[in-house]
Amino acid sequence: MAVEEALTTAPRNARLFSPDASIVLVGCRGAGKRSLGFIGALHLHRRLITEDHYFHHVTGLSRLDFLRKHGKHEFNRRNDEVFKRMLDEHRHRAIIECGMSSFSDEAQDALRMFSETNPVVYIHREKEEILRLLESADGERILRADQKHRTCTNLEYYNLHDPSRSEAALSHDGSTTGPWDSHMATPSSLLYAKQDFTRFVDFITGQGLVKLFVQSPFAVKAIPPEYRQHSYSLRLRLSYLLHMDLEWDDFEARGDCVELIIDHWPPNLYDEIAKCVGLIRRKLAVPIIYHVEECPREERRRSAEEKGRMDTELLELGLRLGVEYLSLDLQRKDIPIQRILALKGRSKIMGNFWNVGFLTTPWSDDGHLRDYQQAKALGCDLIRMVRFCSGDSSVEMLREFRARVDALIPDPKPPLVAYDFSILGIRTPLQSRILNPVKHPLMENERDHLATVNTAASCLSLLFSQGELEPLHFYTLGADVSYSLSPCMHHVAYDYTGMPHTFSAEACSTLEELNLICSDTSFGGAALTAPFKVAIVPHLKLKSHHATVIGAVNVLLPLRGKTDVILDHAKSRNRAGLTSEFYGDNTDWSSVFTCLQKSIRPRNYVRASKTTALVIGAGGQARAAIYALVQLGCRNIFIFNRTLSNAQVVADHFNNWAYKEGMTPGKGAISKICHILPSVWEPWPQQYEQPNIIISCVPATGVNGQPPADFEMPLQWLGSPTGGVVVELAYEPLITPLVAQMQVFRDTRNPAWTVVDGLENVSEMAIEAFELMTGRLAPRKLMKEACRKTWEQQRRERSSMSTTT
Structure with a gap:
C-alpha cells in the first residue's frame, strides 16, 4: 500500500530550535x-537562572517574605508577572529553572507560548523518590498536578535516581555550596545523571554528534548507526522490560542501538515509557529507535478511532522524550502523519513500509520504488522496507531493487533498511548492511519473528566467514610491554562480539621497527x-583534535579508504589491505577524565578559579592528564618532573594553547593554566589552594635502562582539608610508592582521600582503543573483569617464579 497521495511534501519542522535558545x-x-x-549550564557554558533568585532580584524580597508582607492575592499576581518577565528577558543562552510558579494556569499559558521558540523540558522522576523528598501529606496531590506540565512543555526528561548523589552538597564548613535547594548534590557527585543529561542537552541543541x-x-559514537560500516538494532519490547529476566549489563554491546517497541499499555503508561527510555540511555548509552506497535493484544477491544488517537x-x-529515531508507519491512515513529521525536532524519522501476508508484491514491483520516493519527499531521514517472504522472491531481487534505488533516486538519498523475513526470522543478516534486527542470545522470541535467530555477534561472525570482513592483527607496541594487559582485554571483546581478530604485545623501540609492523597488510591498529x-x-598526516592539542598519540590506525573522506576510512576498518597513511588518536586523556x-x-567538585591539580611527570601521559584536567574545568595545574626543562616544554605547550583558546585572558587570577614546581622541598605556593587532584604519570618500572620512578608526595603538599583523589597510571607493580604512601595517609591522617590504581585507568584505555580500532561498541564490564583477573594471574605467576628461584 502506498502513502496517501496528499502526503507528498515534508511539513515545516516546528520544533527545530536555535542552538542558543534558552x-x-x-x-x-x-x-x-x-x-x-x-x-x-556548566556543560553549555550558559547562565543558570533560578526562579527563586530572580524573584528576589526583581522584588527585593524572598517569596516567603513577599507573601507575609503583601498577602496571597498580591503574591500570586506579582509572582505570575515576574515569571513572564523572567522568560522574556532570558530567551537566549540560559538554562532557566522554574519553581512552583509553573503550576499556575497563567504561568503555563506563558510556557506554551515560550515553547513555540524554545525547548521547555518537563523534569520528572520515580514517584517513590518524589514522595520521599517532598515529605508532605499533599505529595499525591502535587504529583497529580505535576502531570499538567506535559500540556505546556515540548520535551521531557525522566530523571532516574542517581546512587552517586548519596553525599550531600556541603562545603568543608558544612554550608551549602551555592544557591541550590537542600536536595541538590553537586554536579561531580551526580555522575550518571551528568552523563545522561549532558547527552540530552547536546541532542536538544544539535551539537552532540557534530x-x-x-x-x-573514528569514535564509534561519533558516527550515527545508519552511516556505520555495519550496524545492528537490538529489539526490546516494553512488555519485556517491565518484567526483565536478564540484567542490563547482559545487553551491553549487543547492538549499535535499541529499538524500543511499545507493545503494551500498562497503568501509568507515559511514565513507564519515559522510565524505560531513561534506563536504556543510562545502562546502555546507545541511540533509541522508538516504535509504537499497532494494536497491543490486550487493547484490541478498543475502537479503531481510539487506538489511532492513543x-x-x-x-x-x-518525540517529547528526545529519542534519536522515531519509527513511523507511513501506511497507516488512522494517525496524522503530517503532524508527527512537523513535531520531529532533532529526532530522525524512519519511514516504515510493512509488506506482510502471503501475497506481498516482489521487490521487482514498481510500487516499492514509488514508496521510497514518497517517503523521501516527506522528509524521512531513513526508510525501512520489510517484506514477508514466502519463497517467491530471491535474494538477488532485493539486490536489484537496491541498485534501482541508487540509479533512479537523486542524491541525497535516505539510507535504506530492507530485508525479507518469514516465520523463521530474517532471511539473511547480509541483506541489510545497517540496522539489522537482532536479539540477545538468551531471550525468548514468542512474539517477534524479525529477530528469531540473529544476534549481533552471529551476524558479524557470518560477515567474517564469508569474506565481507577480514581478520586483522592488533598490537601493543613499545619498549617494555611484557606485562601488557591489553591482549587479554581485547581477546575477550573479540569473542564477545564475534570477530576473529588477534592482539599481541610486541617490544620495539625504534620508528623503523614500528613501521615494519604497521606496514603489514593485516595490520589493524596499535x-x-x-x-x-x-x-x-610528526610522522602522521591525520590526527584527532584531542591528539593534536595534547601533542601525543597512543592509538595508531591504518587508513585504507579509497578517498580522502574520513568517513570512508572509518568504514574500512576490519578489512585488510595496503596502508597509505596512518591516523593517530589519544585515549590516555579520556581514560584519566573518566577515572x-x-x-x-562532592566536596571537591571542580571550580575553575580555585581547584588545584598536580601532575607528576612530563611525558606523553602527563600531557594527556593535563588535557583531561582542562576538559574537567581545572585551570590551576602544577607540574613536577625531575628534569625541569621537560616540564617547561609541556607547560609552555598548554599555556600557549590555552591562550589561543581564550582560557587565559590575562585578567584576574588566571593568567596561565600550567605552573612548574622546581623541587619537592619547596612549600606549596601560598596563593593557590593545596592540590586535591594528583595524577602520577611516571612509569613504575624503568625504561631504556633508566631507574624506576620512586616518587612520594611531600607532606607539605598534602594539606587539602577536604582530601582529594590520587590517580596512579602505572600498574606494574600495582602498589607503587605513591599508592602505598597515600593509602597509609588516608587510613591514618585524612580519610577524605581516594586512591585510584592503574588497573582502572588501563582498562578504560583498552575499552576506547577497542572501539577506535574495530568500530564496534566494547563490552566494558567484561573487559574490566578480564583486566583484573589477568593481572592477578600474572602476579601469582611472578610470585611462583620468584619462590622457585
Whole structure:
C-alpha cells in the first residue's frame, strides 16, 4: 500500500530550535531541576537562572517574605508577572529553572507560548523518590498536578535516581555550596545523571554528534548507526522490560542501538515509557529507535478511532522524550502523519513500509520504488522496507531493487533498511548492511519473528566467514610491554562480539621497527607506549583534535579508504589491505577524565578559579592528564618532573594553547593554566589552594635502562582539608610508592582521600582503543573483569617464579 497521495511534501519542522535558545526546566519540587540546571549550564557554558533568585532580584524580597508582607492575592499576581518577565528577558543562552510558579494556569499559558521558540523540558522522576523528598501529606496531590506540565512543555526528561548523589552538597564548613535547594548534590557527585543529561542537552541543541565527529571521527559514537560500516538494532519490547529476566549489563554491546517497541499499555503508561527510555540511555548509552506497535493484544477491544488517537499520543511522547529515531508507519491512515513529521525536532524519522501476508508484491514491483520516493519527499531521514517472504522472491531481487534505488533516486538519498523475513526470522543478516534486527542470545522470541535467530555477534561472525570482513592483527607496541594487559582485554571483546581478530604485545623501540609492523597488510591498529607517543606525531598526516592539542598519540590506525573522506576510512576498518597513511588518536586523556569523574567527591567538585591539580611527570601521559584536567574545568595545574626543562616544554605547550583558546585572558587570577614546581622541598605556593587532584604519570618500572620512578608526595603538599583523589597510571607493580604512601595517609591522617590504581585507568584505555580500532561498541564490564583477573594471574605467576628461584 502506498502513502496517501496528499502526503507528498515534508511539513515545516516546528520544533527545530536555535542552538542558543534558552532551555526551560519545569516540574515539581524534588524532581532535580536545579541540579540538572546546574549541570546543563556548566556543560553549555550558559547562565543558570533560578526562579527563586530572580524573584528576589526583581522584588527585593524572598517569596516567603513577599507573601507575609503583601498577602496571597498580591503574591500570586506579582509572582505570575515576574515569571513572564523572567522568560522574556532570558530567551537566549540560559538554562532557566522554574519553581512552583509553573503550576499556575497563567504561568503555563506563558510556557506554551515560550515553547513555540524554545525547548521547555518537563523534569520528572520515580514517584517513590518524589514522595520521599517532598515529605508532605499533599505529595499525591502535587504529583497529580505535576502531570499538567506535559500540556505546556515540548520535551521531557525522566530523571532516574542517581546512587552517586548519596553525599550531600556541603562545603568543608558544612554550608551549602551555592544557591541550590537542600536536595541538590553537586554536579561531580551526580555522575550518571551528568552523563545522561549532558547527552540530552547536546541532542536538544544539535551539537552532540557534530562535536564528537570533529574531535575524533573514528569514535564509534561519533558516527550515527545508519552511516556505520555495519550496524545492528537490538529489539526490546516494553512488555519485556517491565518484567526483565536478564540484567542490563547482559545487553551491553549487543547492538549499535535499541529499538524500543511499545507493545503494551500498562497503568501509568507515559511514565513507564519515559522510565524505560531513561534506563536504556543510562545502562546502555546507545541511540533509541522508538516504535509504537499497532494494536497491543490486550487493547484490541478498543475502537479503531481510539487506538489511532492513543498511538498518535504515544508517537508524540517519543518525540517529547528526545529519542534519536522515531519509527513511523507511513501506511497507516488512522494517525496524522503530517503532524508527527512537523513535531520531529532533532529526532530522525524512519519511514516504515510493512509488506506482510502471503501475497506481498516482489521487490521487482514498481510500487516499492514509488514508496521510497514518497517517503523521501516527506522528509524521512531513513526508510525501512520489510517484506514477508514466502519463497517467491530471491535474494538477488532485493539486490536489484537496491541498485534501482541508487540509479533512479537523486542524491541525497535516505539510507535504506530492507530485508525479507518469514516465520523463521530474517532471511539473511547480509541483506541489510545497517540496522539489522537482532536479539540477545538468551531471550525468548514468542512474539517477534524479525529477530528469531540473529544476534549481533552471529551476524558479524557470518560477515567474517564469508569474506565481507577480514581478520586483522592488533598490537601493543613499545619498549617494555611484557606485562601488557591489553591482549587479554581485547581477546575477550573479540569473542564477545564475534570477530576473529588477534592482539599481541610486541617490544620495539625504534620508528623503523614500528613501521615494519604497521606496514603489514593485516595490520589493524596499535596501542602505543613509550617511546612512541610523542615521537610518532610528526610522522602522521591525520590526527584527532584531542591528539593534536595534547601533542601525543597512543592509538595508531591504518587508513585504507579509497578517498580522502574520513568517513570512508572509518568504514574500512576490519578489512585488510595496503596502508597509505596512518591516523593517530589519544585515549590516555579520556581514560584519566573518566577515572576522575568517577572518583572526585562532592566536596571537591571542580571550580575553575580555585581547584588545584598536580601532575607528576612530563611525558606523553602527563600531557594527556593535563588535557583531561582542562576538559574537567581545572585551570590551576602544577607540574613536577625531575628534569625541569621537560616540564617547561609541556607547560609552555598548554599555556600557549590555552591562550589561543581564550582560557587565559590575562585578567584576574588566571593568567596561565600550567605552573612548574622546581623541587619537592619547596612549600606549596601560598596563593593557590593545596592540590586535591594528583595524577602520577611516571612509569613504575624503568625504561631504556633508566631507574624506576620512586616518587612520594611531600607532606607539605598534602594539606587539602577536604582530601582529594590520587590517580596512579602505572600498574606494574600495582602498589607503587605513591599508592602505598597515600593509602597509609588516608587510613591514618585524612580519610577524605581516594586512591585510584592503574588497573582502572588501563582498562578504560583498552575499552576506547577497542572501539577506535574495530568500530564496534566494547563490552566494558567484561573487559574490566578480564583486566583484573589477568593481572592477578600474572602476579601469582611472578610470585611462583620468584619462590622457585
